[in-house]
Amino acid sequence: MGLGRSAPGVGQDLIDTIESVYRAESRRVLATLIRLLGDFDLAEEALQEAFAAAVEKWPAEGIPSNPRAWLVSTGRFKAIDRLRRSQREVSDEHDVPQAAAEYKEVADDELRLIFTCCHPALSPDAQVALTLREVCGLTTEEIARAFLTTAPTVAQRIVRAKGKIKGAGIPYEVPALSDLPERLDAVLRVVYLVFNEGYRFRHDLSGEAIRLGHLLAELLPDPEVLGLLALMLLHDSRRAARLSAEGDIVLLEEQDRSLWDHAEIAEGVALVERALASRRVGPYLLQAAIAAVHADAGDSTKTDWNEIVGLYDVLLRMDPSPVVELNRAAAIAMRDGPAAGLALMDAILARGDLTDYNHAHSARGELLRRLKRLGEASEAYKRALQLVTQDAERRFLERRLESLQQPLDR
C-alpha cells in the first residue's frame, strides 16, 4: 500500500480510516492533480505528500468533510510550494485552493487519465502497464506478476511511456467526438484485459475494471461501452459458482446457478437490452448478449443454444478469430451434438491456428469423451495439460483425465 508509514501516537482506527480513504480516493486525487499540475511525476509526489499531511493533521483536526477535496488542495499546495522553493522564489503567500467547482471535474479527470494512459501513440504493453499503475494504483511488482514479466521491465515501460507523454506532448484530455471510436477501442481493450486478468487471478482487478466500465458507461454511453460493462458484469456474476470450495474450476454447465449474483445479472441484462436498442452492434455487445442468454437459463439444459449459435455467427462475421470459431463450434456441439462440434474443431486445428491453445485441446477432449472415444479424449487432455500454465486449470484437466478411466457418469 502506498501509505507505508504510521505516525507514532496515531490511533490505529485513524490509520485504518486513512488507509480506506487512500484505497477509495487516491487514484481520483491523482487524476485531478495531474490535470492541475500538468505532470505525472509531480502529481504522484504531491499525492504521497498529501497523504503524509493527512496522517499528520487529521488526528488533531479531525477528518475533513470532503477528504478528496482536502487531499487535492493539499497536494496541489505542496507541489506548488516545492516548485517555488526549487526556483528560489521565497513567497509566504499561500495559494488559495480553487473553488469547489474544480473538484466536480473529478470524474472527467479519471476519464482524461484513462484516455491518456491508453493513447494509441503508446505501445499496447505500455498502455496496459500505465493504466494499471496510474488508474488502478497497482505496484509495478503486482503488474509484473499479473503479466508474467519482471518488475524492472514493467517499471521501464512505465518510465518510457511517461517520458513520451511529456516529451511528445500527448494531451491530458478526453478525445474529440470525431476521434472517439478509434480511441475508445484502445481503452475498452485495456479495460477488458484488466478484467480478464482479475477474473482469472485477482478479484480486486476485475472490480477495478468494472468500476472503470461504470465510469466510461456513465460518461460515454456508446453501445460497445455498455456492452463491455455488461459482459464484465455477467461474467463476474458467476464468480461464486465458478470455483469449488477446494478452488477447482466448475464448468458453466455444472455450476450451482443459485450462487450466481442475480443483481449483477439483472444489471448486465438491462445494459445489453439498452445497447441492443441502439441497433449498433459490436463485438463486446455480442459477447455480452451471449453471456446474457446463458444467464437467462435457470439450468444449463434450458440454455437456448440456437440463439447462442446465431450470435456467434454474427460475431464471427464482425470480428473473425480462431477463438471465436472454437467457441462457436462448442455451441454447435451443444445444439447439434458432439460429432458436429468436433468436425468443426478438427478443421480449425488442422489449419494450425490453435495448435498451442490449451482450451482448444480440452474442448476437443470433452467432445471426444461424450462420443465415448476415450483413447482420443485422453490424448487431447494430455496435450492440453502440456500447454496449461495455471494451477486450477491443470487440476481440472487432471481430474478430467482421471474420470476417463471410470465408467461414464453422464
Next chain:
Amino acid sequence: MKYLCLIYQEEKQEANVPRDVIQKAKSDFWAFTEDIKKTGNYVGSHGLQHTDTATTVRVRNGKLSTTDGPFAETKEQLGGYFLIDAKDLNEAIVIAARIPSAKWGSVEVRPVWDKTS
C-alpha cells in the same frame, strides 16, 4: 510545440506511378501546404531528391569517411518533411494524417526539443 513530420515512401514505386497521379499528388501537396499556412501550423517544408543522390558522412578518430547512399537500407525512404506547430500530439497527428503521401507512404511525427528545456 513543434513537430517534424518525416515523410517516408517507396522510391522504387514512383517509377510505376502514372503522370496524372503524380500531377494530382503535387497539387494535393501544394493545397495542403497552403491550408496549414492559413491555420498557422506551417513552419517549414522541403522535398528531397532521391536516396541515390545521398552521401553518408562519419568522422571516426578524426578521420572523415564518406559513403554512397543513405544511412540505412529500408523499404521506405525519407522523401521530405514538414515542420509544423501544433497544440499537442493529437493535433500533430491530425495534421500529419492530412499529408497526401500518408495515403501511400508513412509519416513519422517527432517532437522537436524545446529550446527552454
